[in-house]
Every structure is written in structure tokens, then in C-alpha cells.
Amino acid sequence: MDTQKVIEEVLKVSFATKALEFGADIMDRIPGLFTKFFPGRKAIVFADKITWKVAGERAFYELAKAGVPATTFIITDDRFHPDWKYVEMIDKVIEQENGILIAVGSGVINDLAKFGAFRHNDQYICVPTVASVDGYTSATAAINDERGAKVSFKCKSPSIIVADSKVLASAPWFLSAAGYGDLASKVTSGAEWMIADLFGTEPIHPAAWSLTQDHLREMLSDPDGVRNGNPETIEALFLGLALAGIGIEVSGGDTRCVSCAEHLYNHYMDMTHHTNNGRPVSHGFQVAIGELTLCAFFDALLEMDLTKIDVDKCVEAWPSLEEEQDRATKIFADFPVPTLGYEEITKKWQPKEEVRVQLEKVKACWPEFREKLRAQVIPFKEMQDLFRRAGAPTTPEEIGLTNADIRKMTDFVQLMRWRINVLDLAKRACFYDELMDKVFGKGGVWEVK
Ligand SMILES: [Zn+2]
Numbered sequence: 001m002d003t004q005k006v007i008e009e010v011l012k013v014s015f016a017t018k019a020l021e022f023g024a025d026i027m028d029r030i031p032g033l034f035t036k037f038f039p040g041r042k043a044i045v046f047a048d049k050i051t052w053k054v055a056g057e058r059a060f061y062e063l064a065k066a067g068v069p070a071t072t073f074i075i076t077d078d079r080f081h082p083d084w085k086y087v088e089m090i091d092k093v094i095e096q097e098n099g100i101l102i103a104v105g106s107g108v109i110n111d112l113a114k115f116g117a118f119r120h121n122d123q124y125i126c127v128p129t130v131a132s133v134d135g136y137t138s139a140t141a142a143i144n145d146e147r148g149a150k151v152s153f154k155c156k157s158p159s160i161i162v163a164d165s166k167v168l169a170s171a172p173w174f175l176s177a178a179g180y181g182d183l184a185s186k187v188t189s190g191a192e193w194m195i196a197d198l199f200g201t202e203p204i205h206p207a208a209w210s211l212t213q214d215h216l217r218e219m220l221s222d223p224d225g226v227r228n229g230n231p232e233t234i235e236a237l238f239l240g241l242a243l244a245g246i247g248i249e250v251s252g253g254d255t256r257c258v259s260c261a262e263h264l265y266n267h268y269m270d271m272t273h274h275t276n277n278g279r280p281v282s283h284g285f286q287v288a289i290g291e292l293t294l295c296a297f298f299d300a301l302l303e304m305d306l307t308k309i310d311v312d313k314c315v316e317a318w319p320s321l322e323e324e325q326d327r328a329t330k331i332f333a334d335f336p337v338p339t340l341g342y343e344e345i346t347k348k349w350q351p352k353e354e355v356r357v358q359l360e361k362v363k364a365c366w367p368e369f370r371e372k373l374r375a376q377v378i379p380f381k382e383m384q385d386l387f388r389r390a391g392a393p394t395t396p397e398e399i400g401l402t403n404a405d406i407r408k409m410t411d412f413v414q415l416m417r418w419r420i421n422v423l424d425l426a427k428r429a430c431f432y433d434e435l436m437d438k439v440f441g442k443g444g445v446w447e448v449k
Helices: 003-013 027-037 049-065 084-097 107-119 165-169 173-199 206-213 223-228 231-250 261-271 283-303 311-317 321-331 340-348 352-376 380-390 403-415 422-428 432-440
Strands: 019-023 042-048 070-075 099-105 124-128 140-144 150-154 160-164
Touching: 003 019, 003 206, 003 231, 019 027, 019 231, 027 049, 027 099, 027 124, 027 160, 042 049, 042 084, 042 107, 049 070, 049 099, 070 084, 084 099, 084 107, 084 140, 099 107, 107 124, 107 140, 124 165, 160 165, 160 231, 165 231, 173 206, 173 223, 173 231, 173 261, 173 283, 173 352, 173 380, 173 422, 206 231, 223 231, 223 380, 261 283, 261 403, 283 352, 283 380, 283 403, 283 422, 283 432, 311 352, 321 340, 321 403, 340 403, 352 422, 403 422, 403 432, 422 432
Parallel strands: 019 160, 042 070, 042 099, 099 124, 124 160
Antiparallel strands: 140 150
16 A cells, blocks of 8 residues: 555545645654644644653654744643543633644544634644544544533544654554554445445445545554554554544545444443443444454355345335334333434334335345445454454453343444444344344354353
8 A cells, every 4th residue: 555645645535634644753744844834823732741752742842943933731630531621721722822732642632632723713733642543533522521521522623644653653552453443343334334325325425435445454454563563554554544534524524434333332332331340441442342243244144145035024024113113212221321222213214115125126236235245344253363463352251241242232233323234234134133143143153152
């Protein structure tokens, strides 16, 4: 993969991104970029105690050396969340200095900077220190509002990203492994998008597809390099994560190109405050287990012959909206957000005539469509091996769950977002129970004992 070529393509399609700098030892590019895009302004190097040492101090030094006026804002707390008190502190420093933030850090620092810049109708420079999530380039920031509730605020993506592969590769391996899990989720979410495209509910957006899928296999091809902190591998990993956010941007803020059912396992765990040995589990590790589950569903699906679907029988069995709402209400009765399933299935449910068209389509094109899906997905065993080598979790137990927990979550996952996923295909074509049995039954990869 030619990183520079990929970047050129990105800059052609992205409105928000003005510069994407990738390479080893490139912190000295910061002053030049700063004066080019923000002439006459003052830089505020924003970091925490750790990221200051990792790259903040170097950024500050480079700015000073080049004669760019600069100051610092460093969060000195050992542990911190994107709390409102920091939002207020950042507001103050931006206003006092009339400065441009250079966010040196991981997700929280980046989200606080993104939100701060947006509140001042300004831009910021992102200097990531870990390739752990795909949120850096997204146009949203996860912030705890004044009441302490986690809110995803609409903001603007960073206009300039300086991704120094040596900095990224110096992060602890398990953070990069989490990023690897998050990136790998684009494998099955892509396959589920193909199903939604076939069903006519969410057509594939060619530019967003191209950004998130064209180089995906290559970016996942060196799990050992992720585990060993190989700068080139981590650079490719970060590029993949950055492209995810840009894919969302070019598809008008739609996250369809980067997430589907595999991320809903993570949503479930987030909403139920899942912990492992009392500690929260990273986004990427939760997604990795969701991704493996989806790989197993696709393995089972690809063994099936959907040319044999009895369309009349399936349409006959298709439940009414009220029946689906009742089912969702029962399943979600003890869930922290008990109305979620009801609301989402109300958006997702389609009448019998539409389901008939979808089933006829899938039945007619199954031989070719199956091969397309086969080319898109990675078999469970192969994905599990990639995760093992990268240092990402390979079984539910590794994140404090049982196979039975994953089975239970799956019924929620099918209902908790309006977006069409592989489980909806299974529901429509009446093989949901069979699919569950193949994965969670005797001899299945997540066998419930
Ligand atoms: Zn994610």
C-alpha cells in the first residue's frame, strides 16, 4: 500500500481534512503546518502528563525552535474523563490566548480539543499518540455534559493530522491491539452493508466504501507487527482508523461504513457498564469479540443454500409490527434503556410485501452474492488467529464474558439499532434459530455448555 497515494485520494474527497501527515520522526513538520494554516496565531499544545512526555514536549520544542508563539495546557490528573470541568478550562485557555489547540494524545484529549475548537468556531491540529480507536477523525466528540451524562456532540473533524509512526508505535501494545480490533470490524460491517444494499434499505456509498474497504485487508495483514510495535504496521493501522472517520464524513455523517452488528455488542456492554475484574474493557477489545461473533455467523451463513428459501412460508411467518414491538419490549424489560428495542424495531420493521421482495432478491442472486460475501469476510478461525497474534482478545472469557452472555446479547443486538444486519436476514429468511444453533449449539465455536 502506498500511504502517500491513499492520502492524496483522501484529500480529494474530504472537505474537513486539509493535511494528513504520516511518517517516522515528523514532529518537526508541526511548525510549518501551523504557520501555513494559522498564520499569526498562537499554538496551545494540549496534552496530559503522559502524552506531554511522549510527544507534547517535542511539539512544543519544535514550535519554539521555529519561532512560533506557543503555550501549553497540560492535564495533570492521573486519570481523567472528558468531563465538563475540562471543557471549561479549555474554553478559558483558548479565549485567553486566542490560540489554536494542538491536541497531543489519545481519544479523550482529542475529543476535548475537537469540542473546544468547535465551540470557538475554530480548527485544531491532532497529533495522535495511540492507534487505539477510529474516533480521531470523526465529526463527533464524546463529552460528559454538565450533568455528567455522556453525550456525543456534533463537532468538526480535525483539519490537520500529524501521525508520527514512531510516536504511535511507542504506545503499549494492547492499545494498538484494541485499534486492530476496531479496524477489523470493517470486515463484517462491510458484508452487512452489502446485505442492506441488496435489501435496498441502505445503498452502498461508493466513496465511503472505497475509503473504508479498499486497503482494509492490507492494513490487517501484519498482526505480529501490531503486537511488536512495528512503526510501519502501526502507521497503516492508524491510517485505516483515520479513513474510517473520513468515510463517515464523505457519507454525510452516516456511520454505516464503519460499524454494524459487531459494534452493538460493544454498545450493549457500554450501556450495562460491563467490566472485567472490576476494570472497564476497551472499546476495541469489546468490538473484537463482537467481530469474532459476526465472523462465526458469516461462516454459518456461507454454508447455507438460500436458493432453497421458501419465500411464501417466510412471508407468511413474518410478524406484524405490534408482535415485533411486543417481542422487543419483553427482551429489553430489564435493560438500562428498556424502550430501545421497541424504538429501533419500529424504525426497522418492514411490511410483508417489502420482505417478500427482499427474500426473492436474495434467493435469486444467492450463488453470486454468497461468493461476494465470501470474498468480503474472514473466516472465524482466521480472524481469531489474527487477533491472537495482534494481542486482541480471542474468546469472550478474555474480556470477562461467557459464551452464554454473547448468546444472550445477540437477541438484543438484532433489535437495538434500525440498521439492517445479518441477523435481520436470518429473521426474514426464517433461519435465526438455526444460525444461533450453529454458533452457540453443540460443536459451535461459541458453544454454550
Ligand atoms: Zn469502533
